[in-house]
Amino acid sequence: xxxxxxxxxxxxMPYVHLPENHKEFHSTWVDFPNKFYDPEKGHALYNRYIxxxxxxxxxxxxxxxxxxHHNTAYSMMAAPNLIAAAIIPQTKNVKICxxxxxxxxxxxxxLAEEYAMLDVMSQGRLEVAFPLGTGMEYWANPISPATxxxxxxxxxxxxxxxxxxDGPTTYYGDFYTYRYLNPWPRPYQKPHPPCxxxxxxxxxxxxxxAKHGFGYxxxxxxxxxxxxxxxxxxxxxxxxxxxxxxxxxxxxxxxYVAETKEKAEAEAVEHIRYFFxxxxxxxxxxxxxxxxxxxxxxxxxxxxxxxxxxxxxxDNVNESFFLAIGTADxxxxxxxxxxxxxxxxxxxxxxxIGNMPHWKVVKNLSLIGQDVIxxxxxxxxxxxxxxxx
Amino acid sequence: MSAQAFPPQFKRETHTVNGLKTTVLTAGRGEPLVFFHGAxxxxxxxxxxxxxxxxxxxLPIHPGFDEADDDPAMNEMHDxxxxxxxxxxxxxxxxxxxxxxxxxxxxxxxxxxxxxHRVKRLVLVGPAGLRGKExxxxxxxxxxxxxxxxxxxxxxxxxxxxxxDNPKDLDFMGARYREVGxxxxxxxxxxxxxxxxxxxxxxxxxxxxxxxEDDRLLSVQNAELWRAHxxxxxxxxxxxxxxxxxxxxxxxxxxxxxxxx
Numbered sequence: 001x002x003x004x005x006x007x008x009x010x011x012x013m014p015y016v017h018l019p020e021n022h023k024e025f026h027s028t029w030v031d032f033p034n035k036f037y038d039p040e041k042g043h044a045l046y047n048r049y050i051x052x053x054x055x056x057x058x059x060x061x062x063x064x065x066x067x068x069h070h071n072t073a074y075s076m077m078a079a080p081n082l083i084a085a086a087i088i089p090q091t092k093n094v095k096i097c098x099x100x101x102x103x104x105x106x107x108x109x110x111l112a113e114e115y116a117m118l119d120v121m122s123q124g125r126l127e128v129a130f131p132l133g134t135g136m137e138y139w140a141n142p143i144s145p146a147t148x149x150x151x152x153x154x155x156x157x158x159x160x161x162x163x164x165x166d167g168p169t170t171y172y173g174d175f176y177t178y179r180y181l182n183p184w185p186r187p188y189q190k191p192h193p194p195c196x197x198x199x200x201x202x203x204x205x206x207x208x209x210a211k212h213g214f215g216y217x218x219x220x221x222x223x224x225x226x227x228x229x230x231x232x233x234x235x236x237x238x239x240x241x242x243x244x245x246x247x248x249x250x251x252x253x254x255x256y257v258a259e260t261k262e263k264a265e266a267e268a269v270e271h272i273r274y275f276f277x278x279x280x281x282x283x284x285x286x287x288x289x290x291x292x293x294x295x296x297x298x299x300x301x302x303x304x305x306x307x308x309x310x311x312x313x314x315d316n317v318n319e320s321f322f323l324a325i326g327t328a329d330x331x332x333x334x335x336x337x338x339x340x341x342x343x344x345x346x347x348x349x350x351x352x353i354g355n356m357p358h359w360k361v362v363k364n365l366s367l368i369g370q371d372v373i374x375x376x377x378x379x380x381x382x383x384x385x386x387x388x389x
Numbered sequence: 390m391s392a393q394a395f396p397p398q399f400k401r402e403t404h405t406v407n408g409l410k411t412t413v414l415t416a417g418r419g420e421p422l423v424f425f426h427g428a429x430x431x432x433x434x435x436x437x438x439x440x441x442x443x444x445x446x447x448l449p450i451h452p453g454f455d456e457a458d459d460d461p462a463m464n465e466m467h468d469x470x471x472x473x474x475x476x477x478x479x480x481x482x483x484x485x486x487x488x489x490x491x492x493x494x495x496x497x498x499x500x501x502x503x504x505x506h507r508v509k510r511l512v513l514v515g516p517a518g519l520r521g522k523e524x525x526x527x528x529x530x531x532x533x534x535x536x537x538x539x540x541x542x543x544x545x546x547x548x549x550x551x552x553x554d555n556p557k558d559l560d561f562m563g564a565r566y567r568e569v570g571x572x573x574x575x576x577x578x579x580x581x582x583x584x585x586x587x588x589x590x591x592x593x594x595x596x597x598x599x600x601x602e603d604d605r606l607l608s609v610q611n612a613e614l615w616r617a618h619x620x621x622x623x624x625x626x627x628x629x630x631x632x633x634x635x636x637x638x639x640x641x642x643x644x645x646x647x648x649x650x
Binding site for chain 2: 142143144145146147150283285288289290291292293295296298299302303
């Protein structure tokens with residue numbers, strides 16, 4: 001690992017008050033009836049979650065991360081920029097990461113404008129990611145999954161042009177026409193805020209990140225696959241003339257720290273179970289709307305889908321995904337090992353997982369801030385000194 | 390899967406049209422009868438065999454379906470009309486009897502609206518694509534893929550031989566996924582052809598509309614949308630038949646043959 005370590009706290013802001021009979025529903029996404037959403041409980045949750053995001057800065061995290069989903073109890077952030085806007089004036093130093101709005105679900109000029117606003121408001125603390133959007137988002141929005149990848153490429157081109165070219169410019173594309181692309185304001189950071197692609201490992205999106213010199217974060221893929229994807233990005237980016245920097249490879253880890261390993265597991269596992277079994281529960285049809293995946297990719301994922309979305313075994317999940325559950329020392333060792341293997345110094349920690357109550361999130365963030373982050377920074381400083389000598 | 394979807398009487402030819410490789414199945418002698426298939430060919434074309442006694446039956450496979458090549462740039466019905474104008478030219482077909490089923494029915498209607506002189510007689514079998522006032526029905530995308538086959542027929546035994554033994558057969562799933570992906574390019578954002586009714590008055594050739602009375606995918610009420618706009622159209626329905634009325638009822642196949650003869 002080289003360079004300064006970077007620690008992010010990612011929040012999904014789930015709606016956790018599912019009805020008792022929720023398991024009778026095949027999915028908590030797309031068609032899960034919104035009559036189960038109680039706005040009073042939602043209000044309390046938004047307030048609570050914002051407090052948790054703000055706490056991250058106080059205990060020593062470098063960044064807070066929010067993202068976007070639709071029609072689901074998994075996330076109450078249909079519009080993550082609103083959350084970012086609420087957090088910016090209450091923080092001073094943390095990066096505000098909107099990872100992010102799928103460009104296909106907004107007019108690209110408007111997304112460029114909103115991100116530029118946040119970047120200016122935060123004095124250059126914004127980082128963005130361009131997800132294609134899960135299959136589920138395409139059932140909830142009026143955009144075709146069959147042309148999604150082509151539209152996505154075009155949207156990103158437009159956003160980058162809007163940010164980097166002196167306007168007014170024009171854009172005559174297959175999906176959008178701009179006679180005067182001239183957004184006010186422009187981003188605070190030059191040439192534009194750091195960009196990432198987050199994805200589940202489609203070769204097309206990795207290649208796109210490489211082409212634009214973006215970072216890449218694989219989410220909900222196995223450890224082995226995440227390693228392959230990092231290697232693929234490194235190779236591909238270098239070919240495009242954008243050597244990857246370690247901080248461009250955020251490693252997403254479900255993290256929980258307690259006094260002992262047993263206690264950490266006892267406190268965290270039920271919420272991890274909820275996350276995989278209930279919050280992520282959806283159908284193969286929702287995951288892969290028509291034309292969203294190539295046929296080869298569909299066949300590959302058809303076998304894996306059941307494993308990830310519904311049907312939980314802690315051992316399986318622990319084996320397959322990045323989970324650091326234990327004492328501070330154990331979590332430090334684990335993160336350092338994975339950071340080394342993945343060639344990254346950027347840790348995106350999921351510290352408020354599933355229906356975890358506020359006290360556990362506070363405890364977790366505090367212990368990570370008190371014991372994990374400082375130790376890892378100290379270890380990295382020693383390592384840098386040794387390397388320099 | 391035990392039944393053969395394409396009976397051996399059909400000769401298979403490959404044609405490259407405007408850079409796109411497609412398969413054309415042909416059997417029989419006589420006047421040309423072109424059949425535009427629906428959004429899936431897995432249930433086969435055995436129903437078409439009786440037509441081969443009087444017609445040269447020509448069954449082209451649409452780009453993006455079954456064994457035909459795909460072209461992501463084909464994303465509206467007009468592209469298919471142009472494709473078939475090219476293919477008919479390549480096959481030397483000046484004028485044909487055109488039969489279209491479901492998606493193929495919408496395609497045939499569009500083709501006949503634009504190139505009426507190429508169509509001697511037109512048969513639309515359970516055509517898809519017109520929007521009624523009632524809540525949209527027949528949105529294929531809303532159905533989980535594994536539920537679609539049983540909704541297509543009144544008598545499941547008719548299609549059972551064409552389905553894989555394992556409902557999660559990856560090759561079968563993959564092939565269907567490819568087809569709904571093709572369909573999604575045409576229909577996801579605009580599942581109905583809202584312009585077509587404006588032009589259906591151009592269907593001045595003898596036209597027959599066929600529907601299964603027990604169609605659960607696209608109810609027989611949809612026939613009224615077509616009858617309201619086609620100036621002169623014969624209409625026949627068949628009891629005990631679902632969407633795949635030709636597969637289920639020999640009488641429907643015979644009715645088409647009589648109309649075209």
